[in-house]
Amino acid sequence: MKRTSFEDMNCSVAHCLEVIGEWWTPLIVRDLLMGVSRFDELHARLGISRNVLTERLNRLVEMGVIEKVAYQQRPERFDYRLTEKGGDLWHVITAMREWGDRWEAPDGPPLQLLHRSCGQPVSLTLTCPECGDVEERRELRLTEGPGRGGAVLPVRIVHSD
Amino acid sequence: MKRTSFEDMNCSVAHCLEVIGEWWTPLIVRDLLMGVSRFDELHARLGISRNVLTERLNRLVEMGVIEKVAYQQRPERFDYRLTEKGGDLWHVITAMREWGDRWEAPDGPPLQLLHRSCGQPVSLTLTCPECGDVEERRELRLTEGPGRGGAVLPVRIVHSD
Numbered sequence: 001m002k003r004t005s006f007e008d009m010n011c012s013v014a015h016c017l018e019v020i021g022e023w024w025t026p027l028i029v030r031d032l033l034m035g036v037s038r039f040d041e042l043h044a045r046l047g048i049s050r051n052v053l054t055e056r057l058n059r060l061v062e063m064g065v066i067e068k069v070a071y072q073q074r075p076e077r078f079d080y081r082l083t084e085k086g087g088d089l090w091h092v093i094t095a096m097r098e099w100g101d102r103w104e105a106p107d108g109p110p111l112q113l114l115h116r117s118c119g120q121p122v123s124l125t126l127t128c129p130e131c132g133d134v135e136e137r138r139e140l141r142l143t144e145g146p147g148r149g150g151a152v153l154p155v156r157i158v159h160s161d
Numbered sequence: 162m163k164r165t166s167f168e169d170m171n172c173s174v175a176h177c178l179e180v181i182g183e184w185w186t187p188l189i190v191r192d193l194l195m196g197v198s199r200f201d202e203l204h205a206r207l208g209i210s211r212n213v214l215t216e217r218l219n220r221l222v223e224m225g226v227i228e229k230v231a232y233q234q235r236p237e238r239f240d241y242r243l244t245e246k247g248g249d250l251w252h253v254i255t256a257m258r259e260w261g262d263r264w265e266a267p268d269g270p271p272l273q274l275l276h277r278s279c280g281q282p283v284s285l286t287l288t289c290p291e292c293g294d295v296e297e298r299r300e301l302r303l304t305e306g307p308g309r310g311g312a313v314l315p316v317r318i319v320h321s322d
Contacts, residue, residue: 010271011188011191011258011261011271011272012257012258012259012260012261012262012265012266012270012271012272013187013188013191013254013257013258013261014188014261015261015264015265015266016257016258016260016261016265017184017187017188017257018265020257021184021187023178023182026174026178026182027172027174027175027178030172030174033298034303085264087298088260088263088264089260090298091256091259091260091285091287092253092256092257092260093174094256094287095252095253095255095256095285096173096174096177096178096181096253097172097173097174097177098173098252099173099177099249099250099252099253100172100173100174100175100176100177101173101306102249103176103246103249104173104176104177104179105173105176105308106308107307107308108306108307108308109173109306109307109308110171110172110173110305110306110308110309111172111173111303111304111305111306111309112303112304112305112306113301113302113303114301114302114303114304115289115291115292115295115300115301116299116300116301116302117292117300118289118291118292120289120290120291120292121290122287122288122289122295122301123287123288124252124256124285124286124287124288125285125286125287125288126252126255126283126284126285126286127283127284127285127286127288127294128276128279128281128283129281129282129283130276130279130281131276131278131279131281133288134276134283137194137248137251138277139276139277139278140274140275140276140277140283141274141275141277142195142272142273142274142275143272143273143275144271144272144273145262145269145270145271145272145273146268146269146270147266147267147268147269147270147271148271148272
Protein backbone atom coordinates (compact mmCIF):
# COMPACT_ATOMS: atom_id res chain seq x y z
CA MET A 1 0.00 0.00 0.00
CA LYS A 2 1.37 3.36 -0.97
CA ARG A 3 1.86 5.49 2.10
CA THR A 4 1.04 9.14 1.83
CA SER A 5 2.19 11.56 4.43
CA PHE A 6 -0.18 14.14 5.79
CA GLU A 7 2.64 16.27 7.14
CA ASP A 8 2.10 18.99 4.58
CA MET A 9 -1.58 19.35 5.35
CA ASN A 10 -2.16 22.16 7.79
CA CYS A 11 -4.83 20.19 9.61
CA SER A 12 -4.65 18.91 13.16
CA VAL A 13 -6.78 15.86 12.36
CA ALA A 14 -4.25 14.90 9.69
CA HIS A 15 -1.38 15.43 12.11
CA CYS A 16 -3.03 13.13 14.63
CA LEU A 17 -3.45 10.55 11.85
CA GLU A 18 0.30 10.74 11.22
CA VAL A 19 0.59 9.10 14.62
CA ILE A 20 -2.46 6.89 15.02
CA GLY A 21 -3.58 6.37 11.41
CA GLU A 22 -1.77 3.07 11.06
CA TRP A 23 -4.09 0.15 11.36
CA TRP A 24 -2.84 -1.28 14.67
CA THR A 25 -1.56 1.80 16.39
CA PRO A 26 -4.75 2.92 18.18
CA LEU A 27 -5.07 -0.55 19.71
CA ILE A 28 -1.45 -0.41 20.88
CA VAL A 29 -2.15 2.99 22.47
CA ARG A 30 -5.35 1.57 24.00
CA ASP A 31 -3.37 -1.24 25.64
CA LEU A 32 -0.62 1.10 26.84
CA LEU A 33 -3.31 3.32 28.39
CA MET A 34 -4.61 0.24 30.22
CA GLY A 35 -1.16 -0.27 31.70
CA VAL A 36 0.27 -2.95 29.44
CA SER A 37 3.96 -2.15 28.94
CA ARG A 38 5.76 -5.32 27.80
CA PHE A 39 6.38 -6.38 24.22
CA ASP A 40 5.30 -9.97 24.84
CA GLU A 41 2.05 -8.96 26.45
CA LEU A 42 1.20 -6.56 23.61
CA HIS A 43 2.07 -9.29 21.15
CA ALA A 44 -0.20 -11.82 22.88
CA ARG A 45 -3.13 -9.42 23.29
CA LEU A 46 -3.09 -8.04 19.76
CA GLY A 47 -2.23 -11.20 17.87
CA ILE A 48 -0.05 -9.39 15.35
CA SER A 49 3.35 -10.48 14.09
CA ARG A 50 6.40 -9.48 16.11
CA ASN A 51 7.76 -7.65 13.07
CA VAL A 52 4.72 -5.45 12.66
CA LEU A 53 4.56 -4.74 16.38
CA THR A 54 8.26 -3.84 16.49
CA GLU A 55 7.86 -1.53 13.52
CA ARG A 56 4.83 0.22 15.06
CA LEU A 57 6.51 0.62 18.45
CA ASN A 58 9.64 2.05 16.86
CA ARG A 59 7.58 4.53 14.93
CA LEU A 60 5.76 5.62 18.10
CA VAL A 61 9.11 6.13 19.82
CA GLU A 62 10.27 8.22 16.84
CA MET A 63 7.19 10.39 17.07
CA GLY A 64 7.64 11.00 20.78
CA VAL A 65 4.48 9.14 21.74
CA ILE A 66 6.12 6.36 23.75
CA GLU A 67 9.51 5.80 25.34
CA LYS A 68 11.51 2.67 26.01
CA VAL A 69 12.64 2.26 29.59
CA ALA A 70 15.09 -0.57 30.37
CA TYR A 71 13.92 -2.76 33.25
CA GLN A 72 16.59 -5.45 32.87
CA GLN A 73 20.19 -5.35 31.65
CA ARG A 74 21.31 -8.84 30.54
CA PRO A 75 19.61 -9.43 28.24
CA GLU A 76 18.34 -5.89 27.84
CA ARG A 77 14.57 -5.68 28.20
CA PHE A 78 12.28 -2.70 27.91
CA ASP A 79 9.03 -1.35 29.15
CA TYR A 80 7.11 0.77 26.68
CA ARG A 81 5.55 3.77 28.34
CA LEU A 82 3.42 6.55 26.99
CA THR A 83 5.02 9.98 27.12
CA GLU A 84 2.89 12.99 28.08
CA LYS A 85 2.20 13.48 24.36
CA GLY A 86 1.15 9.84 24.08
CA GLY A 87 -0.96 9.77 27.24
CA ASP A 88 -2.76 12.80 25.87
CA LEU A 89 -4.26 10.55 23.17
CA TRP A 90 -6.66 9.17 25.78
CA HIS A 91 -9.49 11.48 24.66
CA VAL A 92 -9.13 10.14 21.12
CA ILE A 93 -9.28 6.54 22.30
CA THR A 94 -12.16 7.40 24.64
CA ALA A 95 -14.13 9.07 21.83
CA MET A 96 -13.62 5.96 19.69
CA ARG A 97 -14.72 3.70 22.52
CA GLU A 98 -17.84 5.77 23.19
CA TRP A 99 -18.82 5.69 19.53
CA GLY A 100 -18.34 1.90 19.43
CA ASP A 101 -20.37 1.58 22.62
CA ARG A 102 -23.25 3.53 21.09
CA TRP A 103 -23.31 1.95 17.63
CA GLU A 104 -21.64 -1.45 17.72
CA ALA A 105 -22.33 -2.86 21.19
CA PRO A 106 -25.82 -4.42 21.07
CA ASP A 107 -25.26 -6.14 24.44
CA GLY A 108 -23.99 -2.99 26.12
CA PRO A 109 -20.48 -1.59 26.52
CA PRO A 110 -17.73 -4.21 26.99
CA LEU A 111 -15.92 -1.81 29.31
CA GLN A 112 -16.93 1.18 31.37
CA LEU A 113 -14.90 4.07 32.61
CA LEU A 114 -16.01 5.08 36.10
CA HIS A 115 -15.26 8.06 38.27
CA ARG A 116 -13.27 6.55 41.12
CA SER A 117 -14.70 8.75 43.83
CA CYS A 118 -18.42 8.23 43.09
CA GLY A 119 -18.59 5.18 40.81
CA GLN A 120 -20.55 6.91 38.04
CA PRO A 121 -19.68 6.27 34.38
CA VAL A 122 -17.97 9.29 32.85
CA SER A 123 -18.30 10.49 29.26
CA LEU A 124 -16.85 13.06 26.91
CA THR A 125 -18.80 16.24 26.47
CA LEU A 126 -18.07 19.32 24.48
CA THR A 127 -17.87 22.20 26.89
CA CYS A 128 -17.95 25.95 26.53
CA PRO A 129 -15.99 27.83 29.21
CA GLU A 130 -18.80 30.43 29.40
CA CYS A 131 -21.94 28.38 29.00
CA GLY A 132 -21.21 24.80 30.08
CA ASP A 133 -22.09 21.73 28.05
CA VAL A 134 -22.80 21.98 24.35
CA GLU A 135 -25.39 19.46 23.21
CA GLU A 136 -25.49 19.81 19.45
CA ARG A 137 -23.16 20.43 16.59
CA ARG A 138 -25.31 23.22 15.22
CA GLU A 139 -24.55 25.31 18.31
CA LEU A 140 -21.01 25.55 16.98
CA ARG A 141 -19.18 27.31 14.21
CA LEU A 142 -15.75 26.65 12.78
CA THR A 143 -13.38 29.55 12.13
CA GLU A 144 -9.80 29.94 11.02
CA GLY A 145 -7.35 29.87 13.89
CA PRO A 146 -4.00 31.62 14.42
CA GLY A 147 -2.10 28.71 12.82
CA ARG A 148 -3.98 28.91 9.55
CA GLY A 149 -1.15 30.51 7.55
CA GLY A 150 0.35 28.46 4.74
CA ALA A 151 -2.70 26.26 4.48
CA VAL A 152 -2.66 23.88 1.56
CA LEU A 153 -6.16 22.62 2.12
CA PRO A 154 -9.10 24.89 1.37
CA VAL A 155 -11.26 25.30 4.44
CA ARG A 156 -14.90 24.81 3.93
CA ILE A 157 -16.83 26.25 6.77
CA VAL A 158 -20.54 25.72 6.82
CA HIS A 159 -22.92 27.42 9.21
CA SER A 160 -20.45 30.28 9.39
CA ASP A 161 -21.91 33.65 10.31
CA MET B 162 -1.33 -4.91 2.79
CA LYS B 163 -3.11 -7.74 4.50
CA ARG B 164 -6.34 -6.54 6.02
CA THR B 165 -7.30 -7.91 9.38
CA SER B 166 -10.79 -7.49 10.67
CA PHE B 167 -11.38 -6.46 14.23
CA GLU B 168 -14.97 -7.62 14.16
CA ASP B 169 -14.28 -10.52 16.49
CA MET B 170 -12.67 -8.37 19.13
CA ASN B 171 -15.17 -7.42 21.77
CA CYS B 172 -13.75 -3.92 22.03
CA SER B 173 -15.50 -0.70 21.10
CA VAL B 174 -12.24 0.97 20.05
CA ALA B 175 -11.67 -1.86 17.58
CA HIS B 176 -15.23 -1.55 16.28
CA CYS B 177 -14.71 2.14 15.68
CA LEU B 178 -11.50 1.30 13.82
CA GLU B 179 -13.51 -1.01 11.55
CA VAL B 180 -15.05 2.19 10.27
CA ILE B 181 -12.39 4.88 10.51
CA GLY B 182 -9.18 2.83 10.65
CA GLU B 183 -8.53 3.10 6.95
CA TRP B 184 -5.94 5.67 6.15
CA TRP B 185 -8.15 8.27 4.41
CA THR B 186 -11.46 7.68 6.07
CA PRO B 187 -11.14 10.07 9.03
CA LEU B 188 -10.30 12.90 6.62
CA ILE B 189 -13.33 12.04 4.50
CA VAL B 190 -15.48 12.15 7.65
CA ARG B 191 -13.81 15.43 8.64
CA ASP B 192 -14.76 16.98 5.29
CA LEU B 193 -18.32 15.62 5.41
CA LEU B 194 -18.67 17.12 8.89
CA MET B 195 -17.59 20.46 7.43
CA GLY B 196 -20.43 20.20 4.93
CA VAL B 197 -18.63 18.93 1.84
CA SER B 198 -20.95 16.49 0.10
CA ARG B 199 -19.86 16.13 -3.54
CA PHE B 200 -17.50 13.53 -4.91
CA ASP B 201 -15.54 16.04 -6.98
CA GLU B 202 -15.03 18.38 -4.08
CA LEU B 203 -13.83 15.56 -1.81
CA HIS B 204 -11.54 14.43 -4.60
CA ALA B 205 -10.05 17.90 -5.02
CA ARG B 206 -9.62 18.56 -1.30
CA LEU B 207 -8.05 15.23 -0.42
CA GLY B 208 -5.94 14.70 -3.51
CA ILE B 209 -6.51 10.96 -3.61
CA SER B 210 -7.32 8.88 -6.64
CA ARG B 211 -10.94 8.58 -7.72
CA ASN B 212 -10.71 4.81 -7.30
CA VAL B 213 -9.59 4.97 -3.70
CA LEU B 214 -12.18 7.63 -2.86
CA THR B 215 -14.95 5.58 -4.50
CA GLU B 216 -13.90 2.49 -2.59
CA ARG B 217 -13.84 4.35 0.73
CA LEU B 218 -17.20 6.01 0.15
CA ASN B 219 -18.80 2.69 -0.80
CA ARG B 220 -17.46 1.12 2.35
CA LEU B 221 -18.85 3.95 4.47
CA VAL B 222 -22.25 3.49 2.82
CA GLU B 223 -22.05 -0.26 3.57
CA MET B 224 -21.31 0.43 7.22
CA GLY B 225 -24.21 2.83 7.56
CA VAL B 226 -22.01 5.86 8.17
CA ILE B 227 -22.99 7.83 5.06
CA GLU B 228 -25.80 7.71 2.57
CA LYS B 229 -26.01 8.63 -1.08
CA VAL B 230 -28.78 11.04 -1.96
CA ALA B 231 -29.48 11.70 -5.64
CA TYR B 232 -29.56 15.42 -6.47
CA GLN B 233 -29.73 15.02 -10.25
CA GLN B 234 -31.22 12.34 -12.52
CA ARG B 235 -29.60 12.47 -15.97
CA PRO B 236 -26.80 11.72 -15.45
CA GLU B 237 -27.42 10.51 -11.94
CA ARG B 238 -25.40 12.46 -9.39
CA PHE B 239 -25.18 12.02 -5.65
CA ASP B 240 -24.58 13.94 -2.49
CA TYR B 241 -22.83 12.02 0.25
CA ARG B 242 -24.33 12.75 3.64
CA LEU B 243 -23.46 11.51 7.08
CA THR B 244 -26.14 9.41 8.73
CA GLU B 245 -26.84 9.84 12.45
CA LYS B 246 -24.28 7.08 13.10
CA GLY B 247 -21.74 8.91 10.93
CA GLY B 248 -22.40 12.36 12.34
CA ASP B 249 -21.85 10.86 15.77
CA LEU B 250 -18.17 10.44 14.86
CA TRP B 251 -17.68 14.17 15.43
CA HIS B 252 -16.31 13.63 18.94
CA VAL B 253 -13.68 11.29 17.51
CA ILE B 254 -12.64 13.82 14.87
CA THR B 255 -12.75 16.60 17.47
CA ALA B 256 -10.53 14.65 19.89
CA MET B 257 -8.04 14.07 17.05
CA ARG B 258 -8.09 17.75 16.14
CA GLU B 259 -7.56 18.84 19.74
CA TRP B 260 -4.60 16.50 20.12
CA GLY B 261 -3.04 17.82 16.90
CA ASP B 262 -3.68 21.39 18.08
CA ARG B 263 -1.83 20.72 21.33
CA TRP B 264 1.11 18.74 19.99
CA GLU B 265 1.61 19.49 16.32
CA ALA B 266 0.52 23.09 15.82
CA PRO B 267 3.49 25.30 16.79
CA ASP B 268 1.80 28.39 15.28
CA GLY B 269 -1.52 27.74 16.99
CA PRO B 270 -4.59 25.81 15.86
CA PRO B 271 -5.37 26.01 12.13
CA LEU B 272 -9.08 25.93 12.96
CA GLN B 273 -11.14 26.71 16.01
CA LEU B 274 -14.53 25.49 17.02
CA LEU B 275 -16.51 28.28 18.66
CA HIS B 276 -19.75 28.33 20.59
CA ARG B 277 -22.05 30.24 18.31
CA SER B 278 -23.92 32.06 21.05
CA CYS B 279 -20.91 33.45 22.96
CA GLY B 280 -17.93 33.06 20.60
CA GLN B 281 -15.78 31.10 23.05
CA PRO B 282 -13.71 28.14 21.82
CA VAL B 283 -15.22 24.86 23.01
CA SER B 284 -13.31 21.74 23.98
CA LEU B 285 -13.93 18.12 24.93
CA THR B 286 -13.92 17.33 28.62
CA LEU B 287 -14.55 14.12 30.44
CA THR B 288 -17.54 14.67 32.65
CA CYS B 289 -19.01 12.83 35.58
CA PRO B 290 -22.80 13.18 35.95
CA GLU B 291 -22.37 13.52 39.74
CA CYS B 292 -19.20 15.56 40.12
CA GLY B 293 -18.71 17.56 36.92
CA ASP B 294 -15.44 17.74 35.02
CA VAL B 295 -12.79 15.09 35.48
CA GLU B 296 -9.29 16.51 35.12
CA GLU B 297 -7.01 13.50 35.29
CA ARG B 298 -6.93 9.93 34.14
CA ARG B 299 -6.03 8.67 37.58
CA GLU B 300 -9.42 9.81 38.87
CA LEU B 301 -10.89 7.02 36.76
CA ARG B 302 -11.08 3.28 36.82
CA LEU B 303 -12.00 0.84 34.10
CA THR B 304 -14.41 -1.99 34.80
CA GLU B 305 -16.12 -4.68 32.80
CA GLY B 306 -19.41 -3.58 31.33
CA PRO B 307 -22.63 -5.46 30.57
CA GLY B 308 -21.45 -6.37 27.05
CA ARG B 309 -18.31 -8.12 28.25
CA GLY B 310 -19.54 -11.67 27.57
CA GLY B 311 -17.72 -13.61 24.90
CA ALA B 312 -14.65 -11.48 25.18
CA VAL B 313 -11.71 -12.75 23.19
CA LEU B 314 -9.28 -10.15 24.43
CA PRO B 315 -8.08 -10.30 28.02
CA VAL B 316 -8.90 -7.09 29.83
CA ARG B 317 -6.10 -5.61 31.74
CA ILE B 318 -7.39 -3.13 34.23
CA VAL B 319 -4.89 -1.11 36.16
CA HIS B 320 -5.73 1.11 39.10
CA SER B 321 -8.72 -1.13 39.74
CA ASP B 322 -9.98 -1.17 43.31
